[in-house]
Amino acid sequence: MTYTDLSEQILRKQSYLCVGLDTDLRKLPHHLLTEPDPVFAFNKAIIDATADFAVSYKPNIAFYEAQGPRGWESLQRTLEYIPADCFTIADAKRGDIGNTSGLYARTFFEPQAAGLNFDSITVAPYMGRDSVMPFLDYEGKWVILLALTSNPGSADFQRLVTTSQLDGGMAGGGGDYMSENVAMDQLYQTVIKTAQTWAGPDRMMFVVGATQTSELSRIRELAPDHFLLVPGVGAQGGSLAEVSRRGLTKAGGLLVNASRSILYASDGLDFAAQARTEAQTLQKEMALYLAERV
Numbered sequence: 242m243t244y245t246d247l248s249e250q251i252l253r254k255q256s257y258l259c260v261g262l263d264t265d266l267r268k269l270p271h272h273l274l275t276e277p278d279p280v281f282a283f284n285k286a287i288i289d290a291t292a293d294f295a296v297s298y299k300p301n302i303a304f305y306e307a308q309g310p311r312g313w314e315s316l317q318r319t320l321e322y323i324p325a326d327c328f329t330i331a332d333a334k335r336g337d338i339g340n341t342s343g344l345y346a347r348t349f350f351e352p353q354a355a356g357l358n359f360d361s362i363t364v365a366p367y368m369g370r371d372s373v374m375p376f377l378d379y380e381g382k383w384v385i386l387l388a389l390t391s392n393p394g395s396a397d398f399q400r401l402v403t404t405s406q407l408d409g410g411m412a413g414g415g416g417d418y419m420s421e422n423v424a425m426d427q428l429y430q431t432v433i434k435t436a437q438t439w440a441g442p443d444r445m446m447f448v449v450g451a452t453q454t455s456e457l458s459r460i461r462e463l464a465p466d467h468f469l470l471v472p473g474v475g476a477q478g479g480s481l482a483e484v485s486r487r488g489l490t491k492a493g494g495l496l497v498n499a500s501r502s503i504l505y506a507s508d509g510l511d512f513a514a515q516a517r518t519e520a521q522t523l524q525k526e527m528a529l530y531l532a533e534r535v
């Protein structure tokens with residue numbers, strides 16, 4: 242899916258909702274456990290119930306890998322079932338030396354390899370350029386790079402202040418605090434600046450937690466046109482209003498993820514109906530913010 246396609250879907254559906262398919266076998270409604278593939282049966286019902294209000298689906302790969310081969314089959318079935326007008330994200334957080342990243346890219350982008358054909362994958366940036374480029378070798382596929390994550394531990398490394406030489410140094414651009422030829426940035430800011438020399442907004446997004454709204458305006462300055470994947474609304478308590486106020490662009494520019502708050506709104510027979518209500522509530526709020534944006 243292209244940048245323009247995604248932006249058009251957002252405007253058409255009046256939504257930038259990404260439904261996170263963090264499907265935990267232990268949390269499924271009991272009546273589904275007799276299905277041949279309970280995880281797929283659950284995902285199918287959730288997708289049917291939420292597709293009117295979502296522009297994207299994000300299976301978190303950990304939930305499928307934890308079930309061994311049958312989890313992988315559930316993932317394949319789920320991906321095939323997601324409507325073609327929705328942007329698909331493999332939340333896998335991969336990245337390794339180039340040779341190995343190439344195999345990860347094959348896994349998630351080449352249907353004839355592992356039976357998966359995602360639009361995008363989340364990638365950890367800390368092994369640098371050569372660990373990310375193999376994903377970008379796949380034309381039309383997207384990298385979603387972890388920048389400032391939603392968890393408390395994001396402060397351990399991502400918020401550390403780093404220095405870089407402006408005259409031919411690493412960051413390529415001005416820093417938040419300047420002294421002569423040295424720019425000082427937080428590490429996540431260096432990630433955002435440097436990664437923009439690897440790919441443009443048409444192939445790369447950044448992960449920014451909904452719990453990090455104090456940094457969001459600065460992030461928008463650093464990456465004015467990039468889509469941001471924003472998890473952390475719902476169960477993690479992030480504010481959709483704040484994220485939208487600081488992050489929305491003319492093209493939309495946001496994919497806001499909610500997983501548990503939608504998937505597990507009810508554990509009874511009405512789980513899909515309750516998931517639909519949760520998704521619709523978020524979409525209605527998003528439509529208001531889309532109308533208000535400059």
Ligand SMILES: O=c1ccn([C@@H]2O[C@H](COP(=O)(O)O)[C@@H](O)[C@H]2O)c(=O)[nH]1
Nearest residue numbers: 301390391450472475476477499500501
């Ligand atoms: O910074 C990050 C990066 C990824 N995630 C993932 O998003 C979902 C959030 O789930 P909720 O149930 O809506 O909290 C989950 O798959 C995380 O692994 C994140 O939360 N923060």
